[in-house]
Amino acid sequence: MTIKGAALRVAVAAGLSGPRRSSHRSSIRVPYWLLSPSLIPLTLIVFVPMAFALYISLTGLNQNSIGDWTHAPFVGLKHYVDGLDPRGPLAPSFYGSIKASVVFSVATTLFTLPIGVGAALLLNGQLRGRTFLRAVMLLPYIIPTFVNGILWRLVFMTSTGIADQILAALHLGSRDTFWLIGPRSLWALIVADVWASWPFIYLMALAALQTIPADVYDAARIDGATPPRIFRRITLPLIAPTLGLGIALSTINHFNNFALPYVMFGPTPPDEVNVLPLNIYVNSFITFNLGLGAAMSVVALVIMLTPAVIYLRAARIGDTD
């Protein structure tokens, strides 16, 4: 009960209704000392390494110069020009990776969305064993990514994997269907990531649903609204802000997922799943062209700012308070 009360308070305080509360007291001295324990490590472990990565991307750092990295030759924007030049030798691999990453992250997010929201709607209502079910839904989330990768590699192994066995038993496909090489590898990767990551959308959606007071539904029902109409006109608009954050964060997380494709396909994956983090890893730590790898990371970062900016604009963060 108190939890629900807190959630309701949040809904009000968040400005869903009523005048904005004045919680800023600029006349009082700002306790910066409370910020410093967070700011110092953040500077040390995020901002400095990012600046450093930016610098590396402008140098010809490789396995020969790594020991004396301060003297790695400065090459300016060479790596960016090389990587992004549509007619350059790196273009097929680099643009292929960008496309693979975008397709993979968008597709995975699109699949997890209805699964997660559906489970949240189901478990927001009255249901016997709801507490137990809510915990069960989170189980895929606690499997380490590495184990998840191995698990699905076993599932999708040609002819001995359970996927091919089921396909053959149902006469839907050949027992020798290849999932881990060739174009179907994208589907294997999507299935593996959807299964492991949909609970995140579920959590966000369930959290949002809990903030909707029950009398809103009662009122709509008295007015004769049908369930699909209630969902479209009431539920969806009210959970949209939270879901928006969930969608933005999960798109970013899928895009940046290195461990899963690496475990499933290794350092030389099929083109369809040669996602950007894998490409960066190979360039940085296998061929040791660290400057190029860093430049690709910066491009990845810029691409991933897109969903973040869309979310920030939609949520109007930073406009007022």
Place this chain on the structure above:
Amino acid sequence: MAIAARTRLRAVRPRGWWRYGVALAYVTFVLAPFLYMAVVALQSDSGAGSGDLLPTHPQFDNFARIWQTVDLGLYLRNSLIVATSTGAISSLLALGAAYVIARFRFPLRNVFRISLLATQTVPGIMLLLPLFVIYIIIQHSIQVRIVGTYWGLVLTYMTFALPFAIWLLSVYVKSLPVELEEQAIVDGANRFQVIRHVTLPLAIPGIVVTFVFSFLLAWNDILFASVLTSPETKTLGPGLQYYVSESFSIPYWNLLMAASLVVAVPAMILFLVVQRYIVAGLAAGSLKG
């Protein structure tokens, strides 16, 4: 009267049976891969990966062998230490920063907030090398060991845990009534006492969420752990990888799956205990964003 009648009406109306059908579909979807893990875990060394769905001689002693073949107990302990520390330290440090963001206006406040979200978009792989080099430089200059220690790993996971925790908790703290804090200040409490005795207890649901997320971040990682751990501080990620590494002639799928099922138990217990708080805390963190 009318309300009571409506409530009763709703109570006697049979709940849609289809809900249970959908629930069953979800449970199957979630548990089927776990079942498959259990099947593989019970196979013999040579049978694992052969595709036999019903092992003729289930090898229950696989669950005993996992503790002897690799130092699973040590990895589990290390993972618990690192993940718990990451969760606790990030949440507590974040609470201070979140409090300042929620209650005060200061220069660059919005820049700071937006940069917190921006850090979530940084590819982990982009930070791996710079972090490693920076740690080595610090080690050389002030003679403190970072690489291969628990706290080096915790510090690294805070890269991603801290921004998320500050973001979520700042919105949560903002939702708490400011009057209680004012009352405490009138009563003579200083800023630290206010946070310790007023804000902290009220923000517990939010703190639990940031704890769980930071915990899982550290628990699931393999990228940083494989570079920044030593044999004594090796965590589950790189530890389990040993079963399928080149060190053996064949990959031990069965032992890997058995070990994965066993080590999932502590995390599962944690989820069961705190799941009620997770939902409430998340709601606060995202509504205003």
